[in-house]
Amino acid sequence: MHSKWLVLSINLFLLAALAVCVVWSMCVGKYPITPLESLQILYANVFGLAAPTDQMAEKVVMGLRLPRILAAVVIGAALSMSGATYQGIFKNPLVSPDFLGVSSGACIGAAIAILMSLSGTGIQIFAFCGGLLAVTITVAIPRLLKSDSNIMLVLSGIIVGGLMGSLLGLLKYIADPETQLASIVYWQMGSLSYVNLPTLGSVMPAIIVSTIIILSMSWWIDVISLGERDAQTLGVNVRRTRNIAILCSTLLTASAVCVAGTIGWLGLVIPHFARMLVGPENTRLLPAAALVGAIFLLLVDTAARTIGSSEMPLSILTGIIGAPFFAWLLYRRRMKLH
Template sequence: MRLRLGQTAIVEKRHTRRWPINILLFIALLLCMVWSMCVGKYPISPKESLLIIYNQIFGLSGPYEPIAVSVVMGLRLPRILAAVIIGAALSISGATYQGIFKNPLVSPDFLGVSAGACIGAAIAILLALSSVYIQLFAFLGGLLAVGITVTIPRLIRSDSNIILVLSGIIVGGFMASIFGFIKYIADPETQLASIVYWQMGSLSYVKLSSILGVLAPIIVSALVLLAMSWWIDIISLGEKEAQTLGANVRRILYIAILCSTLLTASSVCLAGTIGWIGLVIPHFARMMVGTENTKLLPAAALVGAIFLLMVDTLGRTIGTAELPLSILTGIIGAPFYAWLLYKQRMKLQ
């Protein structure tokens, strides 16, 4: 308890830094969006890009080449919006999971949520269902995966964080086997490419219409979690302390898990499985604003949006062929997380 009170005191000292940091992050996000709009195999100036978007929104005409309008409105703008939305959604989801389970090693990937959502989407593709059902199946798959992961420690009556992580690894491995079987039976001409797309993660085929299809559940879930962030802080004190302060622990956990799973599943529906963001970004945000979730969730959303936007832009510009997002996020995220673990160990010593 003294440790948590000490952590709270540190967070309070950082209170005055909260909004300046968030403002700086928001400005950095806007600059990254402009940069991403301009770079690529067809370079476009910032002024021209912004004028094209402005004229298209208000139905105005301008002296622009049709290819420039097509590149900005049909290719780059949807990718930029999707990267921002998905990066923020996965980061909020990861930070929430880490808060409610009181475990910094937890993420949508380690709990099997991403794998379960990917399997749900793959099953919907296998059945030739519409995008609405793909989203629904992805959500149900993610919810089933996290449900199994959380149930295993309860069955063996263990509250250990290590057991929870191991349960997630077990569920993730099982889901990977099912996913491999789905790929094996999928039609290589009409279905396999789409299923592999979900597995590797990419924004290549994202359209504005597909973004609108998942925007409502992402916004609602994110707002609910932001509104609940204070209660998540209360839960992190422990179940007995939270109940003493008037928290309905079970209801808060169910709502938080439901919204976090919906964020991850919606992201999977839009771009497939993208690893490491939900695990690494919350740690990076904690280094800037502290551990209090009321400050952490907004900062994590901004950092995650910037990170995924930069990764996607690099993935489509650094080579002749576009690199899948999961490859780049793994290359960047894994060493950073190893450094965080090393730094934490040095502090304990």
């Protein structure tokens, strides 16, 4: 299927593509800066030299574009890994952070924290708890109905997603329209326009720790994806391993929501795309999915901030690209749903 060298070269290619995209994204935007100037500014700042051009250009490159690019890369990678992990541990290629209700749960958690006038860490903790609660309910419903089918888990996700949607509506209804509503809507829509380095930095520890844990258990996610019984006969403590994986991927999703709000489709579609590139084995899939997700969100966000006179919410673009792609995947692979 895929030899080690092929996978390695695909990953190197993705890494190079990401680097190209980062540089390209650095150079485009509404503020007129030539690519050379952008790179000079970046170079000067990285090596602590005096910037060669005007101050505003420096602020645009270092204060606006760089944080956004970093955030798009980190969040794209986090959501894709989160989606791939959920798909593995639930042995279900139809699930994703948004389809399991995790994103909307995290969004609700964040909204409650906003209503309680919490900030920073408080919002993060609430978002994480909201996401965890949502995924717990989603997983519990098929168990209660004693059904193990993939479709049941998806239906359960729709139930939880719908419930969370209504709860969010309720929170918006009781929110202060002037101060709180706008920030709740901002979370809901998904945007990177006000990302700054401190916000991104505050979620980085959670993202890095979760990523390390998920990557180091990626081979075990393969074992679990064979099914609970198979994994147990292979000596895996399925419940514990799965719970660790759920915690980490929920933490990844919640961190992404904290920075950028809910961004749909990414966590579902990118793992599938990466699987087409490097095969289904999670040891290979997770790094590739992270890279593809980073590139994808970076391209989408760059488009969102350069096309049109005002910024487009990210979920619009990810949906326009993601939904048809998923339909094509279903057609192409004629995925077994049961």
